[in-house]
Amino acid sequence: MKIAIKAIRTDGGTQVRAQLSQSQVEEYASQMQEGDEFPALDVFHDGSEYWLADGFHRFFAQKSNGLLEMECNVHQGTLRDALWFAIAANKNRGLDLDPKDKRANAERCLRDEEWGKLSYTEIGKHVGLSKMTISRIAREIFPEKQNDVKVVKRQDGTKYKVDTSKNKKRKPPVESQPEETTDAPAYTEDDRLEDAKTQILELEDEVNKLRDVVAVGQWDATEIEKIDIQETIEELRRQNKLLEIDNAALRDSRDMYQNRCSELLRQVKALQAKVKKAGIE
Numbered sequence: 129m130k131i132a133i134k135a136i137r138t139d140g141g142t143q144v145r146a147q148l149s150q151s152q153v154e155e156y157a158s159q160m161q162e163g164d165e166f167p168a169l170d171v172f173h174d175g176s177e178y179w180l181a182d183g184f185h186r187f188f189a190q191k192s193n194g195l196l197e198m199e200c201n202v203h204q205g206t207l208r209d210a211l212w213f214a215i216a217a218n219k220n221r222g223l224d225l226d227p228k229d230k231r232a233n234a235e236r237c238l239r240d241e242e243w244g245k246l247s248y249t250e251i252g253k254h255v256g257l258s259k260m261t262i263s264r265i266a267r268e269i270f271p272e273k274q275n276d277v278k279v280v281k282r283q284d285g286t287k288y289k290v291d292t293s294k295n296k297k298r299k300p301p302v303e304s305q306p307e308e309t310t311d312a313p314a315y316t317e318d319d320r321l322e323d324a325k326t327q328i329l330e331l332e333d334e335v336n337k338l339r340d341v342v343a344v345g346q347w348d349a350t351e352i353e354k355i356d357i358q359e360t361i362e363e364l365r366r367q368n369k370l371l372e373i374d375n376a377a378l379r380d381s382r383d384m385y386q387n388r389c390s391e392l393l394r395q396v397k398a399l400q401a402k403v404k405k406a407g408i409e
Contacts, residue, residue, distance in 0.1 A: 130197040131178055136171060138187065140179045140207045142214040145229050148184055156189035168199040170217065172210035178202070181210040182217035212243070216254045230257055234265050260360040328371045 160166065169183035180187060181203070190198055203213070215233045218225050225233070233255045237243040243251070248262040255262075 131200045132197055136178050136180050138180045142181050142210045143184050144214050144233055152185050153188045157192045168201045171200045172203045172205040174206050179207050179210040181213040238266055
């Protein structure tokens with residue numbers, strides 16, 4: 129529908145670029161004067177106001193040409209809905225967002241009370257960045273949230289720390305779990321070994337996927353994303369190495385218990401044989 133230009137609000141913070149390109153506005157205005165057709169603007173109507181969500185360059189180009197009305201796709205929703213729409217609007221079409229603008233949008237989502245609860249994958253898809261890039265940005269703006277450490281207690285009473293901040297499946301910290309009862313199975317060395325194996329497999333899978341993408345040239349990325357992917361691979365390799373070390377330590381510990389158990393069994397059998405030979409009841 130056509131909406132009067134004076135009724136379209138552009139002051140609601142839905143412009144997700146640091147600044148508009150004046151040269152782009154002038155080019156659009158010239159093309160419009162020559163008869164080129166452009167897509168309608170996207171606006172959100174909250175019941176009283178029309179908030180511009182997508183098409184700022186087109187809006188100012190048409191305004192500079194003296195138009196009094198503009199063709200618009202009208203969506204029902206709030207100013208917040210318009211902002212969410214605007215963040216994703218130029219991801220795949222129109223004038224591409226500057227990397228700094230994409231980062232600013234990612235930070236806006238991560239800091240938002242509601243949007244920040246979304247997964248890195250969901251936020252990445254919405255703003256046009258990879259999950260790994262969103263994860264890196266989150267680590268930078270929320271360093272205090274990266275110290276997600278679980279304290280695990282071995283059977284011999286000693287404790288060690290496991291960083292679970294990058295795990296897909298997290299277990300609650302030991303301190304927050306209820307005390308073990310005789311009915312609950314103990315968390316054994318074999319359990320910890322399996323956990324470590326699972327983490328290694330997940331990280332190896334992620335590394336292999338990234339290698340495949342880079343190898344076949346399917347990663348259509350900006351320079352900043354290429355840097356991010358290299359940092360991500362290095363970080364995954366480092367995490368993988370740490371888990372391999374931890375895995376080896378757990379295996380050695382398990383082998384020690386198994387060897388000790390076998391030795392005790394041999395001693396028991398030897399003593400039983402002596403008892404039987406001596407005829408002791």
